[in-house]
Amino acid sequence: MSRLLDSIHTTLINMPFDIFLFILIGLLLRILLTAGGVSPEKIDYVRDKINYFVFYYIIPFVCFKTTYTMPFSLSHLKISLVANLTILSCVFLSWMIYKIIASRKEIEDEVIGSLIMCSAFGNVLYIGLPVLTKLYGTEGMSYAFTYDFLASTPLTWTVAVAICMRYGRAKSFKLRDSFLTILKIPPIWGLVVGFLFKELSVNLSKELIGFLNLISTYVTMLMLLIVGLSVKVVTPEKFKISLPAIAIKVIIAPLFALFYGNIAGVSGIPLNVCIIEAGMPSMLLSMIFATAFGVDMRTSVEMIFLTTICSLIFLTISLWFFYF
Numbered sequence: 173m174s175r176l177l178d179s180i181h182t183t184l185i186n187m188p189f190d191i192f193l194f195i196l197i198g199l200l201l202r203i204l205l206t207a208g209g210v211s212p213e214k215i216d217y218v219r220d221k222i223n224y225f226v227f228y229y230i231i232p233f234v235c236f237k238t239t240y241t242m243p244f245s246l247s248h249l250k251i252s253l254v255a256n257l258t259i260l261s262c263v264f265l266s267w268m269i270y271k272i273i274a275s276r277k278e279i280e281d282e283v284i285g286s287l288i289m290c291s292a293f294g295n296v297l298y299i300g301l302p303v304l305t306k307l308y309g310t311e312g313m314s315y316a317f318t319y320d321f322l323a324s325t326p327l328t329w330t331v332a333v334a335i336c337m338r339y340g341r342a343k344s345f346k347l348r349d350s351f352l353t354i355l356k357i358p359p360i361w362g363l364v365v366g367f368l369f370k371e372l373s374v375n376l377s378k379e380l381i382g383f384l385n386l387i388s389t390y391v392t393m394l395m396l397l398i399v400g401l402s403v404k405v406v407t408p409e410k411f412k413i414s415l416p417a418i419a420i421k422v423i424i425a426p427l428f429a430l431f432y433g434n435i436a437g438v439s440g441i442p443l444n445v446c447i448i449e450a451g452m453p454s455m456l457l458s459m460i461f462a463t464a465f466g467v468d469m470r471t472s473v474e475m476i477f478l479t480t481i482c483s484l485i486f487l488t489i490s491l492w493f494f495y496f
Contacts, residue, residue: 194393195480198400219401223456226398228358230391231297235317235362237384240370242314247442248322251315254436254446255323258428262292262420263331269416279413285339285467286458289332290475291417294425294452296320298399299480303448303487305388308441313388315445321363324455332461341466402456402476410474417475422482425450451486453479 205215266288274284294300297320304312330351369376429450433443454475462469 194396195400195484198397198402200400201397202401215401219398222394222401223398226391226394230387230394232358232362233384234313234388234391235321235359236366236369237381237388238310238314238317239363239366240376241381242310244367247438248315248318250433250436250438251318251442251446252322254429254432254438255319255449256327257432258425258446258450259292259323259327260331261428261432262425263288263335265424266291266417266420269420273413273416280468281339282341282466282468283410283413283471285336285465286462286469286471286475287414287417288339289335289461289467290454290458290472290479291420292425293324293328293332293455293458294421294449295399295455295476295480296324296449296452298456299396299483300449300452302393302396304445307448308445311441312445315442316449317359317363319445319449321360324449325357325360328455328457332458333465336461336465336467339467340462399456399480402459410471411478414471414475414478418478418482421454421475421479422451422486448487451483453483 202215206212270279270284270287273279296316300319301313301316304316306312308315426447429446430443433439433446438446454472456476458472458476459469461467462472
C-alpha cells in the first residue's frame with residue numbers, strides 16, 4: 173500500500189511538470205521561429221495544418237481504441253449530463269455578467285461574444301485528454317472523450333456558434349448546418365465504429381491494439397505542443413474586462429461540475445473527470461470561430477493565453493493538495 177501511495181504521489185507531482193514542459197516546448201518553438209524571421213501568420217498556418225491532421229487523421233483512431241477497449245457504463249451518461257449542464261450554466265452566467273457590465277460601460281459586441289464563448293467552452297481535448305490519461309489511464313481517456321463528444325462538441329457547434337452569430341459580424345446561422353457539421357467530424361465516427369466493433373464482438377489482434385495504444389501516447393504530447401504554439405502575448409488593457417470570464421472558466425465552472433455531479437450521483441473518477449474538464453482553459457477553436465463569425469479575435473487569443481496559465485496553476489495546486 174505504501175509503495176502504491178508513493179507511486180500515485182510521484183505521478184501527481186510530475187504530471188503538471190510534464191504538461192508545462194510540452195506546452196513550453198511549443199511556446200519556445202514559436203519564439204525561435206519568430207526570431208528566425210518566420211511571420212506569426214505562417215506559424216499559425218503550420219499550426220493549423222498540424223491541428224487539422226491530428227484532429228481528422230489521428231484522434232479518430234484514438235477514439236476508436238478507447239470505445240473498443242473500455243466498457244460503456246452509466247457513468248458515461250452521467251458525465252454527459254453534468255458536462256452539458258456545466259457548460260450551459262457558464263454560458264448563462266457569463267451572459268448575465270457581461271450584460272450588466274455592458275450597461276455601465278461601452279464594450280463592443282464582438283468582444284462580449286468572444287468572452288462569453290471563451291468562458292464556457294474549454295480545451296477539453298488538447299489539454300484535458302492528456303491530463304486525464306496521465307491520471308487515470310484508459311478509463312480517464314474514455315471519460316474525457318465522453319465529456320467532449322457527448323457534450324462539449326455538440327454544444328460548441330450549436331450554442332457557441334449561436335453566440336458568435338448574436339455578437340459577431342456574420343450574417344446568418346442555420347442550426348441544421350451545425351448538426352451536419354457534427355455528423356461529419358471524424359472523431360465522432362471513431363467513437364461510433366469502436367462501439368459497434370465492441371458490441372459485435374469483432375476481435376482485433378493484440379498487435380493492432382498495442383499500435384493504437386502507442387498512437388494514444390504520442391498524440392497527447394503533440395496536442396500539448398500545439399497548445400504551446402498557439403500562445404501569444406496578452407494586452408494588459410483588456411485584462412480587467414476579461415477577469416469575470418477567466419474566473420468563470422477556471423474557478424466557477426469546476427464548482428458547477430461538482431454541484432451537478434453530486435446531484436446526478438456521480439462520484440470517484442467520473443466526478444473528478446467532470447471537475448478537471450470543466451476547469452480546462454478556453455478552447456483553441458474559439459480563434460477559428462472568431463475569424464469565421466466575426467467576434468473579436470484578439471480577445472479570444474488573450475483568453476486562451478490567460479486561462480491556460482490560470483488553469484494549469486489551479487490544476488497543479490489541486491493535484492498537490494487534494495489528490496484528485
